[in-house]
Amino acid sequence: MNSILRNAWRVAFLLFISTFLFGGNPLKYAKPKLSDYGFFKGRMEDHRPVNGVIPYDVSAQLFSDYALKSRFIVLPKGHQLTYKDDGSFGFPLESILIKTFNYPADLRKPKENIRLMETRLLIHTPEGWMGFPYVWNAEQTDAFLEIAGERLDASFVNFSGEPENLIYSVPNFNQCKGCHVNQNKMVPIGPKVRLLNHDFDYENGTMNQLKKWSELDMIEELPPLTELPHTPDYDDPNDGSVAERARAWIDINCAHCHRLGAPGETSGLFLNIEETNSTKLGVLKPPIAAGRGSGDLSHTIVPGHPDESIMVYRMESTDPGIMMPELGRKLVHKEGVDLVKQWIKEMRP
Amino acid sequence: MEKPKPIFALLLLLNVLFASIEKDLQTQFILAAPGDTITVPEGIHPILGTLSIEGKHDLVIRGAGMDKSILNYANQDEGAQGISITNSQNITLENFTVQDSKGDAIKAQYVENIIFRYVKAEWTGGPKATNGAYGLYPVQCENVLIEHSVSIGASDAGLYVGQSNNIVVRYNTAYDNVAGIEIENSNNAKVYENHAYNNTGGILVFDLPDLVQKKGGNVHVFSNLIEHNNLFNFAPPGNIVGKVLPGTGILILACSDVHIYQNTIRNNKSVGTGVVSYFMTEEAIKDSLYNPYTADVHIYNNEFERWPGFPTLDYDVGKLLAVKYGRNTPDIIYDGMQDPENTHGLCIQDNEDARFTDLDIENNFEEWYSPFLSNFSEDMSPHDCGMKHRMVSTTKQ
Numbered sequence: 001m002n003s004i005l006r007n008a009w010r011v012a013f014l015l016f017i018s019t020f021l022f023g024g025n026p027l028k029y030a031k032p033k034l035s036d037y038g039f040f041k042g043r044m045e046d047h048r049p050v051n052g053v054i055p056y057d058v059s060a061q062l063f064s065d066y067a068l069k070s071r072f073i074v075l076p077k078g079h080q081l082t083y084k085d086d087g088s089f090g091f092p093l094e095s096i097l098i099k100t101f102n103y104p105a106d107l108r109k110p111k112e113n114i115r116l117m118e119t120r121l122l123i124h125t126p127e128g129w130m131g132f133p134y135v136w137n138a139e140q141t142d143a144f145l146e147i148a149g150e151r152l153d154a155s156f157v158n159f160s161g162e163p164e165n166l167i168y169s170v171p172n173f174n175q176c177k178g179c180h181v182n183q184n185k186m187v188p189i190g191p192k193v194r195l196l197n198h199d200f201d202y203e204n205g206t207m208n209q210l211k212k213w214s215e216l217d218m219i220e221e222l223p224p225l226t227e228l229p230h231t232p233d234y235d236d237p238n239d240g241s242v243a244e245r246a247r248a249w250i251d252i253n254c255a256h257c258h259r260l261g262a263p264g265e266t267s268g269l270f271l272n273i274e275e276t277n278s279t280k281l282g283v284l285k286p287p288i289a290a291g292r293g294s295g296d297l298s299h300t301i302v303p304g305h306p307d308e309s310i311m312v313y314r315m316e317s318t319d320p321g322i323m324m325p326e327l328g329r330k331l332v333h334k335e336g337v338d339l340v341k342q343w344i345k346e347m348r349p
Numbered sequence: 350m351e352k353p354k355p356i357f358a359l360l361l362l363l364n365v366l367f368a369s370i371e372k373d374l375q376t377q378f379i380l381a382a383p384g385d386t387i388t389v390p391e392g393i394h395p396i397l398g399t400l401s402i403e404g405k406h407d408l409v410i411r412g413a414g415m416d417k418s419i420l421n422y423a424n425q426d427e428g429a430q431g432i433s434i435t436n437s438q439n440i441t442l443e444n445f446t447v448q449d450s451k452g453d454a455i456k457a458q459y460v461e462n463i464i465f466r467y468v469k470a471e472w473t474g475g476p477k478a479t480n481g482a483y484g485l486y487p488v489q490c491e492n493v494l495i496e497h498s499v500s501i502g503a504s505d506a507g508l509y510v511g512q513s514n515n516i517v518v519r520y521n522t523a524y525d526n527v528a529g530i531e532i533e534n535s536n537n538a539k540v541y542e543n544h545a546y547n548n549t550g551g552i553l554v555f556d557l558p559d560l561v562q563k564k565g566g567n568v569h570v571f572s573n574l575i576e577h578n579n580l581f582n583f584a585p586p587g588n589i590v591g592k593v594l595p596g597t598g599i600l601i602l603a604c605s606d607v608h609i610y611q612n613t614i615r616n617n618k619s620v621g622t623g624v625v626s627y628f629m630t631e632e633a634i635k636d637s638l639y640n641p642y643t644a645d646v647h648i649y650n651n652e653f654e655r656w657p658g659f660p661t662l663d664y665d666v667g668k669l670l671a672v673k674y675g676r677n678t679p680d681i682i683y684d685g686m687q688d689p690e691n692t693h694g695l696c697i698q699d700n701e702d703a704r705f706t707d708l709d710i711e712n713n714f715e716e717w718y719s720p721f722l723s724n725f726s727e728d729m730s731p732h733d734c735g736m737k738h739r740m741v742s743t744t745k746q
Contacts, residue, residue, distance in 0.1 A: 025380045148375040151397075169427055173379045174403035177435075184436045184459055260561070263435065263458055266488050266512060268559035279559065279635045286632055287587055288557060291452065291482025291505050294587030310587065321451035321481055326429040 026173065027147065029125045030132040034143040037121075039072065039098060045116055045140045047100060052077070054216065055202075056209055058195040059233045060252040063333040064101060065166060066158065067117060068110055072098040073191060073218075080220040081213070087193040087229065089219070097122040097188055106157040117152060118170045119143050122180065122188055129186035131176025148172045166330045175327055183261045193222075194229040194273075195252075231273065234339060246343030247273050249336050253325060269300060282311055283347075293322045303349040306341035315340060370394045375401070383407040389418040389445045396420050399428025406438040412445025415469045415499065422450040430456045431470075431481075434463070442468050449473055453483040454503075463487055465495045472502030476525045478585045480504040484526065488512055489562070496520045504583060505590050506531035506553070510538065512562035518543060527584045528553045528593065529575075535565045543573045549582045550590075550597035551575035551617065556604045557589060558627065558636035566606035571741055575599060576615045582663070592630055594619040595661040603627040605644040605691060610738065612651045614680070619660035619667055621653050621680035621703070624695055628710065629666075629684055642688035649698040649738045653680040673725065677704075681729075685709040696734035705729040 031037055035044055039053045049055060053072050061069065075081070079092035099120045105113035116136040123130050134143035135150045149172035155165045171178075177186045196209045210228065213219050222228075232240030234249040251273035257264035258271040267288045270280040279285050282300030287293070287310055295313035302308040314324040315337050323329065370390065377387045378400060389412035400420070402408065412418025422431050431450035434440055434457040446469040447454040454470030457463050470484030484500030484507040487493045493516045500507025500523045507526035510516050516538035522545075523529035529545030531553040532538045545551035552575060554568050575598045584591035593600060596619030601607050603626055614621045627634060627641035634641055657676040661667035670678045680703045687694045697705065707726040 025382060027380070147379050148372045149398075167426065169398070172375055172401065174375075174401040175399075177403050178401070178433075181436075265561050266458070268561070284633070285559065285635075286589065288560065288589070289482060289488075289505070289511070290585075290588060292478055292480075292585040293452075293482075294585050296586040298587045319451065320425055320427055320429055321479075323429075326452075327427070330426075 026125075026127075026130050027145075029123055029127075029130055030121070030145055030147075032145050034119050034121075034134045037096075039074065044142055045136075047072075053098070054213070054218070055200070056191070056196065057200060058190045058231075058252070059198050059239075060195060060231045060248040062189070062252050062256075062328070063336055064328055065154075065168060065331045066107060066156065066164070066333075067101040067103055067168070068114075070100050070102070071190065074098070075218055081191075081218055082220050083193070083222050088187075089191060089193075091124050091188070093124055093126060095124040097191065099190075103154055103156045107159050108157070108161070115154075116140055116143070117154065117168055118150075120171075120176070122176070122186075129180065129188065131171075131173060131180060131186070133170050133172070133176070135170055146170060146172075149175065164331065169328065169330070171328065178263070178327055179256045179325075181256075181262055182259075189252075189256050194231045197225065197228050197230040198233070235335065242339065242343050242346060246340050249339055253333075253336065257325070282309075291321070293324070295322065301344055301347070303347035304345060306344040309344050312337065312341055312344065371396050371398070371400070378402045378405075381405055381408050385409070386411055388412070389420065391417045393419045393421050393448075395424055396422050396431070397424060397426055399425075399430045400432045401428075402432070402434040402437060402440065404436045405440070408437070408439070409441045409443070410445070411441075411443050414444050415446050415467050418445040419448055420445065421448045423448070425449075425451045429453065430486075432456070434458070434460055436460070438462055440464070441466065444468070446471065450481050452481045453486045454481060454500075455485050456483070457487040458489050460487065461491045463490055463493055465498050467497045469499040469501070470503065470507065471500070472504075474502070476502055476504075476527075476580060476583045478504055478583050480583075482506075482588075483509045484523075485509070486511075491515060493517070499523070500529070501525050503527065504585060505588060507548070508543075509533070510535050512560060516540075523551075524548060525580065527580075527582060527590050529578065531555065531590075532565065532568055532570075533557060534560050534562045536567055538565075538568045540568070540570045541572045545573065545575045546577050547580055548578045549580045549584075549595050550593040550600050551578040551614075552598070553590070553593065553600045553602070554604050554607050555589075555600075555602040556627075556640070557602075558634055558639035558641075563638050564640070565604055568604065568606065569608045569610075570599065571608070571610045571612060573612045575612055575617065578617045579619075579661075589630060589632075592664075594623075594664050594667055596620065596667075598622055600625070601643060601646055602629075603639075603641050603643060605640070605642075605646070605688065605693075607643075607646045609646075609648045610650045611741065613654075614651055615654035616656050618655075618658050619670065619678060620682050621655065622648060622651070623682045624648075625682075625684040626686035626710075628686060640688065642686050642691070643695065644688035644691035645693035645696075647696045647698075647734075647736070647738070648681060648700060649696070650700065651703070652701040653703045655680060674706075679704040679706040679727065681705045683707045683732075685711060694734070695732050696736060697729050697732040698734070698736065698738065703729075705732075 074096040076094040082090035101117045119134045136143040150170040152168045154168040234245040255272035317323040386409040391413040429452035431447040432455045438461045441464040443466040472480035482505035484503040488511040490513040503526040506528035507523040511533040518540045524547040529548035533555045598614040598617035599622040
């Protein structure tokens with residue numbers, strides 16, 4: 001009797017807590033564990049997708065402290081993406097984008113000794129897109145929802161063979177929207193035509209991703225591939241000029257905020273790949289609200305002079321009050337900095 | 350074997366407790382339902398990353414008092430703000446302090462109806478270029494109220510409202526900032542009964558180019574006490590506010606429809622009240638939609654007072670004033686750049702003990718750094734527009 005009473009209390013307490021915590025809030029769209037969704041077969045950590053969970057990658061990647069990423073898209077059965085003229089897609093409700101972040105022990109051997117850090121889900125709910133971070137357990141058997149984010153110790157050996165240690169930040173629910181925002185609405189960033197328009201190694205062979213998605217009937221009315229743009233892979237010197245690759249790096253790392261309709265618009269600095277106005281791109285543009293982010297420099301970009309350009313200064317900083325992007329970075333992306341420096345150096349005044 | 354030192358155990362315990370307060374507050378901010386009040390507990394709470402409120406409505410964040418509930422960001426390693434509030438409606442912040450954030454203390458963007466009440470933003474190490482830029486920082490907001498609040502040590506502006514509409518800033522105190530209070534590219538602002546002292550510049554009203562909200566107007570600055578704003582300019586170079594002369598009471602830059610009245614403006618050593626165009630910044634203007642002139646600026650019924658003393662010698666304009674006027678710099682300084690497309694000019698009336706100079710930079714532009722060649726006009730009478738200005742009475746709540 002006593003124990004029943006105790007259990008009843010426990011249940012009542014849990015009910016009370018969960019109504020208090022979960023009543024009418026975003027958690028109703030998320031499951032507590034990654035395994036609850038059934039995306040993968042076999043061992044969770046192997047990420048072997050079940051039917052309908054399609055792997056993909058993007059040609060230019062957001063730098064996330066050198067973490068490697070694997071991506072998957074899930075569309076609800078019988079529904080398709082709709083192509084939009086601006087090169088983005090309309091997503092049916094219940095679409096899910098999956099992105100897992102991992103560190104190999106040594107970046108030079110990216111497939112060995114992998115530690116999964118977190119998996120972020122972007123779920124298209126009736127209330128709009130929502131981002132949910134799942135943190136992998138130490139045993140690497142499953143990942144668990146951490147709505148307020150998490151800090152994890154991480155270490156790896158970098159491309160130069162030196163050890164790197166950092167406190168890796170898993171973003172909280174709100175921070176997801178800090179980047180994934182347009183006109184106050186949350187939006188996906190990666191799955192755009194120009195970032196998908198390249199080959200991917202599928203289990204049964206290599207194929208252009210857009211072609212594959214069309215074959216799988218995932219897209220309604222896609223224009224011919226030859227008419228669609230391609231963002232260069234900024235790491236690949238054979239995939240575009242220095243300027244094109246630098247603009248690709250800046251687009252994917254900066255333009256989610258620095259674009260009309262996104263939080264960075266207050267600065268008047270617009271860095272999306274479509275921008276053609278050189279002042280809006282930062283050329284000889286004085287800062288507006290940079291504070292000490294200006295680094296005693298007068299302009300965002302000074303053609304020919306990367307070291308006098310605020311853009312480079314902020315990319316090279318790891319001080320939270322100075323660095324750009326503001327979130328998701330504890331380390332400097334040396335290769336990205338070099339590329340942007342070279343672009344500014346070669347820029348004619 | 351050595352006994353474990355209790356201090357380590359204590360530190361560890363504190364660490365765990367603090368970490369949980371940060372996570373706890375962030376979780377509450379994420380899960381808050383409309384109508385909720387979230388409590389900032391009493392005590393000094395170290396916070397390591399930006400706390401964010403996103404897409405919420407009808408929320409109150411309340412502490413136990415400005416000096417009781419303190420969020421301390423001295424060890425912040427992530428995020429460019431102390432607190433960030435975005436895409437929200439009806440948000441009230443009250444009775445707490447944000448201390449030593451690495452960037453801005455509290456930034457609110459795309460918020461409709463935001464209230465800051467008895468909120469303090471401070472940098473405790475004194476005025477330094479390494480302090481964050483803005484204290485309380487609503488930008489692109491509608492209906493902003495900042496009252497009974499305090500900002501200390503911001504390396505740009507303490508209480509800053511930018512690209513917003515319908516604004517009341519009242520009963521606040523701002524000191525040790527570069528700019529005490531600033532209204533930038535904003536419409537329908539009332540700034541009254543504030544005390545701005547010991548800043549580089551007391552109250553600034555600016556319109557800047559290349560911004561999304563192009564133009565401000567209908568800005569009323571009245572019944573403020575603006576004194577001893579003689580602090581060195583510690584804004585990081587490259588920032589527009591770095592051009593503000595130490596010793597500035599009020600500065601109106603490239604704005605129109607601005608009304609300055611019933612203020613007490615005293616002992617600001619360089620410029621009691623300045624009315625200048627964007628040309629004074631000597632920055633190139635590349636924004637074709639931008640109007641760099643001032644127009645329709647009214648300065649009346651203010652009380653000016655100034656100790657004899659030299660203006661700042663750190664800036665060219667300061668040196669010019671020093672050579673020309675010695676220890677008796679005029680109170681109201683105008684660059685003479687009236688908007689040619691606006692018939693309403695600068696109107697100056699009934700200011701107690703006010704002295705005036707028009708730098709006329711258009712005609713003196715080549716040689717205006719030379720006080721001997723330049724022709725300045727100290728005659729205020731062309732600016733008496735003969736308007737009957739209504740006196741406003743205010744009562745402090």
